[in-house]
Amino acid sequence: MCYFCYxxxxxxxxxxxxxxxxxxxxPSVALSTPVTPMMAQYHEIKNSNPDALLFFRMGDFYExxxxxxxxxxxxxxxxxxxxxxxxxxDVPMCGVPVHAAESYLARLIQKGFRVAVCEQTEDxxxxxxxxxxxxxxxxxxxLVTPGTITEDNLLDARSNNYxxxxxxxxxxLGLAWVDMSTGSFYSQTLKEEGLAxxxxxxxxxxxxxSEKLASRPEYMGVFCELCDGLTIRANNYFDSASARRELxxxxxxxxxxxxxxxxxxxxxxxxxxVTYIKLTQKGRMPPLRRxxxxxxxxxxxxxxxxxxxxxxxxxxxxxxxxxxxxVIDRTxxxxxGRLLAARLSAPLTDVANIRARHDTVSWFIDQTLCREDVRxxxxxxxxxxxxxxxxxxxxxxxxxxxxxxxxxxxxxxxFSILTEAGETPSEITEARKHLTLEIDLxxxxxxxLETELPLLVRDGGFIRAGYNKELDELRGLRxxxxxxxxxxxxxxxxxxxxxxxxxxxxxxLGYFVEITTAQSANMPTSTDSIFIHRQTLTNSxxxxxxxxxxxxGRLAQAGERALALENELFVKLVDxxxxxxxxxTMVARSLAVLDVSAALALLASENSYVCPTVDxxxxxxxxxxxxxxxxxxxxxxxxxxxxSNDCFFTDTQKLWLLTGPNMAGKSTFLRQNxxxxxxxxxxxxxxxxNAHIGVVDRLFSRVGASDDLARGRSTFMVEMVETATIxxxxxxxxxxxxxxxxxxxxxxDGLSIAWATLEHLxxxxxxxxxxxxxxxxxxxxxxxxxxxxxYTMRVxxxxxxxxxxxxxxxxxxxxxxxxxxxxxxxxxxxxxxRSREVLKILEEEDQSGGLGKLSDNLPLFSxxxxxxxxxxxxxxxxxxCDVTPDALSPREALNLLYQLxxxxxx
Numbered sequence: 001m002c003y004f005c006y007x008x009x010x011x012x013x014x015x016x017x018x019x020x021x022x023x024x025x026x027p028s029v030a031l032s033t034p035v036t037p038m039m040a041q042y043h044e045i046k047n048s049n050p051d052a053l054l055f056f057r058m059g060d061f062y063e064x065x066x067x068x069x070x071x072x073x074x075x076x077x078x079x080x081x082x083x084x085x086x087x088x089x090d091v092p093m094c095g096v097p098v099h100a101a102e103s104y105l106a107r108l109i110q111k112g113f114r115v116a117v118c119e120q121t122e123d124x125x126x127x128x129x130x131x132x133x134x135x136x137x138x139x140x141x142x143l144v145t146p147g148t149i150t151e152d153n154l155l156d157a158r159s160n161n162y163x164x165x166x167x168x169x170x171x172x173l174g175l176a177w178v179d180m181s182t183g184s185f186y187s188q189t190l191k192e193e194g195l196a197x198x199x200x201x202x203x204x205x206x207x208x209x210s211e212k213l214a215s216r217p218e219y220m221g222v223f224c225e226l227c228d229g230l231t232i233r234a235n236n237y238f239d240s241a242s243a244r245r246e247l248x249x250x251x252x253x254x255x256x257x258x259x260x261x262x263x264x265x266x267x268x269x270x271x272x273x274v275t276y277i278k279l280t281q282k283g284r285m286p287p288l289r290r291x292x293x294x295x296x297x298x299x300x301x302x303x304x305x306x307x308x309x310x311x312x313x314x315x316x317x318x319x320x321x322x323x324x325x326x327v328i329d330r331t332x333x334x335x336x337g338r339l340l341a342a343r344l345s346a347p348l349t350d351v352a353n354i355r356a357r358h359d360t361v362s363w364f365i366d367q368t369l370c371r372e373d374v375r376x377x378x379x380x381x382x383x384x385x386x387x388x389x390x391x392x393x394x395x396x397x398x399x400x401x402x403x404x405x406x407x408x409x410x411x412x413x414x415f416s417i418l419t420e421a422g423e424t425p426s427e428i429t430e431a432r433k434h435l436t437l438e439i440d441l442x443x444x445x446x447x448x449l450e451t452e453l454p455l456l457v458r459d460g461g462f463i464r465a466g467y468n469k470e471l472d473e474l475r476g477l478r479x480x481x482x483x484x485x486x487x488x489x490x491x492x493x494x495x496x497x498x499x500x501x502x503x504x505x506x507x508x509l510g511y512f513v514e515i516t517t518a519q520s521a522n523m524p525t526s527t528d529s530i531f532i533h534r535q536t537l538t539n540s541x542x543x544x545x546x547x548x549x550x551x552x553g554r555l556a557q558a559g560e561r562a563l564a565l566e567n568e569l570f571v572k573l574v575d576x577x578x579x580x581x582x583x584x585t586m587v588a589r590s591l592a593v594l595d596v597s598a599a600l601a602l603l604a605s606e607n608s609y610v611c612p613t614v615d616x617x618x619x620x621x622x623x624x625x626x627x628x629x630x631x632x633x634x635x636x637x638x639x640x641x642x643x644s645n646d647c648f649f650t651d652t653q654k655l656w657l658l659t660g661p662n663m664a665g666k667s668t669f670l671r672q673n674x675x676x677x678x679x680x681x682x683x684x685x686x687x688x689x690n691a692h693i694g695v696v697d698r699l700f701s702r703v704g705a706s707d708d709l710a711r712g713r714s715t716f717m718v719e720m721v722e723t724a725t726i727x728x729x730x731x732x733x734x735x736x737x738x739x740x741x742x743x744x745x746x747x748x749d750g751l752s753i754a755w756a757t758l759e760h761l762x763x764x765x766x767x768x769x770x771x772x773x774x775x776x777x778x779x780x781x782x783x784x785x786x787x788x789x790x791y792t793m794r795v796x797x798x799x800x801x802x803x804x805x806x807x808x809x810x811x812x813x814x815x816x817x818x819x820x821x822x823x824x825x826x827x828x829x830x831x832x833x834r835s836r837e838v839l840k841i842l843e844e845e846d847q848s849g850g851l852g853k854l855s856d857n858l859p860l861f862s863x864x865x866x867x868x869x870x871x872x873x874x875x876x877x878x879x880x881c882d883v884t885p886d887a888l889s890p891r892e893a894l895n896l897l898y899q900l901x902x903x904x905x906x
Contacts, residue, residue, distance in 0.1 A: 005660040052114040058814035143280040147206025158337030164204035167268035174265025200304035243271020300347040306701040336595025347681035357683025358506035364601030398462035405445040409433040474562035608687035617694040620649035624689030627672035660793030661817035665806040716744030732766040
């Protein structure tokens, strides 16, 4: 949602404090005419949840009515029908099956809807006890929003799903974010200039804001740009004192001071998230870890534009394939995939922690067999983080318990492997000690669960025979009754002589005898017959017997008792698992660390990456550096192998001015060095022959630009905004890559801006900078800027053609070769010829004189395309000109073919 769209509705939003800007608002339904008890119940619940589509449980369906039905039917492309009337008007209605509800929920959430799930909270038999007109109790059991989903098929297994909140207290900004599906909980304090970078780093699916912040245009522009799901709450939702009490209650502590030195704005944001989760989950809280403070100085800050330009987790088109993450990801588990993505979004700046990660990767490179064993076992590990959350929220099933058992078994196997390996780096040693969870829990879960498990608890059949004696007895009674039914069918066939007779079952009639209509004359129907008619259908008739009814009663009773007991056992197993919830969480985190480290080791081994030297210096020295994405893209193609290049920054040479033609590889060179810094600081090896990187605190990239019409910005304006961000925020520890600053305006304006930008970066920011340009005049600054050096992309001319060597060398480009690139792009020959004539005039004259000569003597549209040289007709062409294909017989066509072949050979 763009800021300007938001402003149109801000008055409405501020008056309805619990509605997000993109919520679905249905008017309260006035009950002016009598309605059925069921519809009265619907209206009451709907009016309590006006900002969400109401999934109203009706038996095996979730049904929607009125405006909800119209919106859902359009969004889901399902049939819109009618049920009854209200105020004399047909009531729109649509529905989705309960068993397939999650797929429909996913589509609604993706389209920006919020959904209130209303379930039947009592058995229909209990409702009947209150009277014949009583209806089943229903209530909303959860609100499904983009930031609070936990179901596997609604989530990307390899990405975090963050719910975030921003709060402002006395001028300070606090940001908190949580992945409800895994329990990860973080917070940090911010300055206004760091807000966009922080939000871009976590990329929240839903963002909670106070009315006060929502009324601030300078903030809303950032919020709307970086998050589609904005939820506006009343200001008192973010009260820091109330938030502190919420956190103390959640974690059962007297004070949260022991968790860290949280600022009031941080506490406010954390409390808002906890309150919102309680609201949407109707009081059931997921296993949230204690909030972990993130210091701005601990991670490499990357602004939103740089993340887009460098295509870290998504390409500029939004695709995963072709991003840096897609190229380096060799993880084999969901927890590992999420951790790698998180590390890539937030590279470290602490040298000791970076080196510890490098040590782990180095160890896995050396221990090849151990690495492969660990990865082999990790492939068997289920996503125990999200399974634990679903069990805590009461949404889990037998497969979630099995997933935890599987993950714990994998942990113990890997523990054994790492123990046998002997001495290990600190990161592996720390991970290993959390993999020794008591074997009793694993043994109990293995003993309790069947091999093949149903998705839902209500399906039953997931407790293994022999685990519970009472359950085995109930199942025996149930199964014995089923065998009795099979024997009854055989007996009834023999007594009636109707071979097609079947005993069937449905939820309405229970068990019944069914015969075809054609056989109805053979069915005994006298008064002394044991068969009692129940139902006549078009192609069949249905009967029952006293014996079948009694048997059904015994069978139903045994089945219901067995299912009820199985549900009780499931609850006990869940409680048993959650007793060790903290330990299970640590197992998941340890498996993730091992997966990422082993995956990065495999990446380095396969692609000849080297371990970079990372320290606190300002050095940036890359020998034989390569672009990881481009190198992967050209691998296995007909393109020559990737051309590596060096890049060196020191205290005395910290700014490179890079010239050269388009298509020569300037942008690739710029990006590859930025990616090198990111890879090094997430703990990965880098694609180079040798690398020494002084820690980068902030990374800025302005490579390419496009307009932003939604916010009224031209391409040049976007370029200037991004450049301003760099000049205002870069420090002497930052790394800046800039490509063709000033190209979007008049030549002298652009040159002036580029000139002043270079001077500012050199004299004020003092940061390591790669500056690519087509303005040759900037090279004259080398005499004034002592830390600047000129480099160029090498090209070679051969027989009138230009060959791009993609090599970086000292010096300055002598030509731009723009017309050559235009020719490669397919411009018409007349345009290419005209361009060369104009260029020749401009090069021979001074610019003003040349332009005058062009205007006076060589008007553009008087130039005709160069005539094509006359072509001589070949013998084959002469023969073909005289041929009429439709008039040839098959033999004549064959003879013609032989004739043409002879002419061609001659």
